[in-house]
Amino acid sequence: MKRLFNRVNNLKLKKRLEESDEQRTTLSFYKYHQLEDPQAFRDQLYLQLSECEVLGRIYVAHEGINGQMSVPTEQFEAFKTTLYSIPWLDGARLNIAVEKEGKSFFKLTIKVREKIVADGLNDASFDVTKRGKHLRAPEVNALLDDPETIVVDMRNHYESEVGYFERAIRPDVETFRKALLLVEDLLKEDRDKNIVMYCTGGIRCEKASAYYLHKGFDNVFMVDGGIIEYAHQCEQQGLPNKFIGKNFVFDERIGERISEEVVAHCHQCGKICDNYKNCSNDACHVLFIQCEECAVKCQACCSKECADFSQLPAEEQENLKGTMEFNGARFGKGRYRALIKKNQQ
Incomplete structure (x- = not known):
């Protein structure tokens, strides 16, 4: 029986992707369509996309499908043929990423959800x-x-x-x-x-x-x-581009540049910057904007507390996790402002 889920450790998958020189194409697509049995469709789709070595995150619901993924560039046409062989997905628009970096996902995850986008609507x-x-x-x-x-x-x-x-x-x-x-x-x-x-x-x-x-x-x-x-x-x-800055994306890239303007600021020092990242302390993982200078100063962490914690032996980190609170628990995505606030006091 073929597997319907990934069984390999996430860290191993991520390392494998980072070390690979395989060219991949990042894309997204969605389609509203009434599905009678989302779970059965999900399982069949997993098998089909695995054959094309697709990596990504896909949500399936009674109302349709919403997917973000990467495909080996050599298999892109095979992927399209597979996807379009599903009658209600035939001709679905594939939004190819603006930037060419294809290392956006490191495993294939397909989940059945109540809705393909949580909207709270009846x-x-x-x-x-x-x-x-x-x-x-x-x-x-x-x-x-x-x-x-x-x-x-x-x-x-x-x-x-x-x-x-x-x-x-x-x-x-x-x-x-x-x-x-x-x-x-x-x-x-x-x-x-x-x-x-x-x-x-x-x-x-x-x-x-x-x-x-x-x-x-x-x-x-x-x-x-x-x-x-x-x-x-x-x-x-050849039209004027009226979008300013970066397009935030929900994958390993986090953002892709649309125009040269930088409209955001480092959440730690206030310098012009639009590079989102997750705190490298996995016990925190808060999403924030950090410039290169602060990344060096804080060891890619959101705070000195996280930087110090990430230097501890793995066993000691594991023992302390339940006794410490980090910014990932205190702040929502993009809400963390560290040194800016301190410098204003």
Whole structure:
């Protein structure tokens, strides 16, 4: 019987990927579709994608599929053939990463979830198929040139901190669920204006646009394929790129550069920087922005406490884990501000 889950130690898998010189292509895709048996579909998909040596993270639910992955470049066409052999996925748009670095995932994980994106909505209360209009890059730019257009970032605060569209409303939230309600409240007096929404690859805006149309917003638009596809279209068509900074991605790369501007700051010293990383103390693992100088000073950790802890023998670290509290338990993603606050005191 073939295995339906990875059984190899994560550290070994990560080391194997880092040492490999194999060329891989990073991509994402999603599709809303009613699945009667998500678990059976998940198991079959795992077997099919394993044959193509796919690595990545995929969520399957009754409402469809949402996947981010990397594929050996030599097997990309075989992967497409496999994916498109599934009738309801035939022709699904594959959002190829803007940056060419393919070392984005080190194992294949496919999970069955209640929803492919946690939104907190009751889908039975509105028609999720009546979505906003998709905009190609030229249409996006034309609407953004209109000062009356409202631009909304449907991502979380730590995503928009390192990159965003010009003039965008950027909700200070940590979940899509909270963004939906906050944006609805912020725009309650602007229901008749043109509203352009965007996210990483388009999936969050698919649901959000249907929800806002249901709530009485008249002119709801979304960037077709999200930031990733917009950047590709601008490059291919020689169009002005109105996205500033980096696109946050949920894989080992953490971010891919869309424009040369750097709009964020190191969470430790305040220097201009947009390099997200997780604290190298695995007992903490808090996500924060750190410049190279602070990385050297703090040994790639978020604090001196974590740096000191990470230098202890492994056995001693294991014994102390339950007795110490680190920033990963105190702060949400991107919320940690260490030396900046101390320097202001």
